[in-house]
Amino acid sequence: MRSYFIRQTFMNIRKNLSVHILSLGTIVASLLILGAFLLLFGNLNNWLQRWGTALSMSIYLKDGISEYRRDKVYSFIRGLPEAEIKRFISKEEALKDLRAALGDDAGFLNRLGRNPLPASYEVVFESKGTHGVEPEKIKGELEKLDGVEEVQYSNEWLNKIEGFLNVVRLIGFIIGGLLCLCVVFIVTNTIKLTIYSRKDEIEILKLVGATDWFVKTPFLIEGMIEGISGGVLAVLMLFSGYLILPTKGVSLFGLTPLDFVFLPAGYLVLILILGAVLGVIGSFIAIGRFFAV
Amino acid sequence: MIQLFDLSKKFGPNVALNDIRLRIRQGEFVFVTGPSGAGKTTLLRLIFGAEKPASGYILINAVNLNRISRPKLDLLRRKIGFVFQDFKLLPRKTVFENVAIALEVIGLRPKFVRKKTHQTLRLVGLAEKENSYPLSLSGGEQQRVAIARAIVKDPLILLADEPTGNLDPQLTMEIMELFKSIHRKGTTVVVATHSQELLEATDCRTIVLNRGKISEDTS
Numbered sequence: 066m067r068s069y070f071i072r073q074t075f076m077n078i079r080k081n082l083s084v085h086i087l088s089l090g091t092i093v094a095s096l097l098i099l100g101a102f103l104l105l106f107g108n109l110n111n112w113l114q115r116w117g118t119a120l121s122m123s124i125y126l127k128d129g130i131s132e133y134r135r136d137k138v139y140s141f142i143r144g145l146p147e148a149e150i151k152r153f154i155s156k157e158e159a160l161k162d163l164r165a166a167l168g169d170d171a172g173f174l175n176r177l178g179r180n181p182l183p184a185s186y187e188v189v190f191e192s193k194g195t196h197g198v199e200p201e202k203i204k205g206e207l208e209k210l211d212g213v214e215e216v217q218y219s220n221e222w223l224n225k226i227e228g229f230l231n232v233v234r235l236i237g238f239i240i241g242g243l244l245c246l247c248v249v250f251i252v253t254n255t256i257k258l259t260i261y262s263r264k265d266e267i268e269i270l271k272l273v274g275a276t277d278w279f280v281k282t283p284f285l286i287e288g289m290i291e292g293i294s295g296g297v298l299a300v301l302m303l304f305s306g307y308l309i310l311p312t313k314g315v316s317l318f319g320l321t322p323l324d325f326v327f328l329p330a331g332y333l334v335l336i337l338i339l340g341a342v343l344g345v346i347g348s349f350i351a352i353g354r355f356f357a358v
Numbered sequence: 359m360i361q362l363f364d365l366s367k368k369f370g371p372n373v374a375l376n377d378i379r380l381r382i383r384q385g386e387f388v389f390v391t392g393p394s395g396a397g398k399t400t401l402l403r404l405i406f407g408a409e410k411p412a413s414g415y416i417l418i419n420a421v422n423l424n425r426i427s428r429p430k431l432d433l434l435r436r437k438i439g440f441v442f443q444d445f446k447l448l449p450r451k452t453v454f455e456n457v458a459i460a461l462e463v464i465g466l467r468p469k470f471v472r473k474k475t476h477q478t479l480r481l482v483g484l485a486e487k488e489n490s491y492p493l494s495l496s497g498g499e500q501q502r503v504a505i506a507r508a509i510v511k512d513p514l515i516l517l518a519d520e521p522t523g524n525l526d527p528q529l530t531m532e533i534m535e536l537f538k539s540i541h542r543k544g545t546t547v548v549v550a551t552h553s554q555e556l557l558e559a560t561d562c563r564t565i566v567l568n569r570g571k572i573s574e575d576t577s
Contacts, residue, residue: 069462080450266450269447269459272435272440272442274460276433277428
């Protein structure tokens with residue numbers, strides 16, 4: 066019986082090849098958009114995590130701090146878990162950096178009587194990231210130290226990006242859901258056309274004693290094959306598109322360049338399974354309506 | 359055994375069968391005859407479960423067709439062979455595939471299906487044509503493919519609607535011999551025909567239908 070189902074399925078596809086090619090094209094386009102979205106979203110998520118793991122903190126010192134007090138602050142920072150002092154910026158260096166940043170507009174700095182900028186330590190907390198380090202607590206402890214003017218840390222804006230990412234995620238779910246519906250709709254209509262083209266044959270099968278499932282199974286396999294084929298083609302096209310990308314490194318907001326990586330194997334399997342499941346659902350709807358007679 | 363109790367069938371305002379009471383014993387060979395429109399085909403289709411009666415009921419081996427579930431009707435049909443007047447062959451399948459389908463739906467092993475199909479095609483004289491498509495065959499040959507499909511599964515009941523309508527006298531006799539050999543194995547055979555030659559040449563039970571009623575039964 067298995068050989069009959071397989072033979073019948075491929076015969077159905079062959080006999081309605083043009084309809085199948087058209088619907089396959091639409092399924093590929095839908096799954097491709099879905100895959101591209103997953104690719105983009107996956108990378109955005111990775112980047113956010115990596116930025117989150119590199120929390121940077123600026124510890125501004127009071128003017129005229131004694132060397133003893135500065136050493137105390139230095140020792141305190143060294144004692145913090147995962148902390149690495151990247152740089153000590155003296156008042157002079159801070160002014161120099163500002164001058165460089167302002168460029169032609171730096172003239173007004175000459176009119177200042179004294180250097181208003183504080184010296185600071187640039188500290189980076191590696192690896193454990195926002196989950197391991199509690200920046201607000203560290204900030205509080207540092208600001209209690211004698212000689213520390215103010216402490217600022219970088220992940221306040223990360224929270225904003227995370228909010229943005231949540232919006233992207235929501236949009237993704239909505240678009241993904243609509244695309245899935247689109248695939249189901251296409252498969253349903255393709256299978257309906259196949260069923261219609263075999264209407265007489267189905268009637269005869271029923272007259273010689275075929276059960277409903279005997280008649281329905283090839284259509285379910287057909288929908289599944291169409292879904293899987295759509296998934297495979299979408300993944301291949303997505304990978305080809307990824308390969309021809311001119312650069313795989315992305316540098317945003319002047320932060321460390323980040324890799325633009327392809328979808329992990331789990332996501333690829335997910336696209337294929339999704340294709341198969343949507344194909345079967347589409348066929349199921351088609352045969353359910355047709356065989357209700 | 360086939361039993362019909364007070365059976366009626368209407369198509370819109372037209373009465374196809376009216377108050378039919380009939381009993382056909384297991385292993386009987388019965389002809390159903392009558393003019394065109396007398397209700398011969400409707401009677402066979404009701405026995406096959408392809409039509410629902412307007413009133414009355416049908417028992418096939420004590421199974422009430424009015425109350426049978428769809429899956430059970432499918433299983434019952436595997437025990438009934440039907441030769442349709444319009445053959446109902448699949449034009450995109452070969453002669454072999456058309457006959458084999460009756461065994462494939464039962465889920466029999468491919469090797470057995472092949473063997474039994476070859477055997478049956480030899481029996482109806484179509485062994486040479488097994489790879490041909492129905493539309494390339496003559497009317498008589500198509501008729502024989504339809505007969506082969508009906509008998510390949512060794513049915514308990516064989517219903518044939520005008521099975522010799524497209525055959526010449528010699529082939530008609532050959533087909534009737536075929537039906538008799540199937541009957542000798544214990545199959546109940548019901549043949550609807552309006553061929554007078556066929557009826558004159560037989561001493562089997564004959565039921566005459568006229569305007570949806572039984573006007574004569576030679577049992």
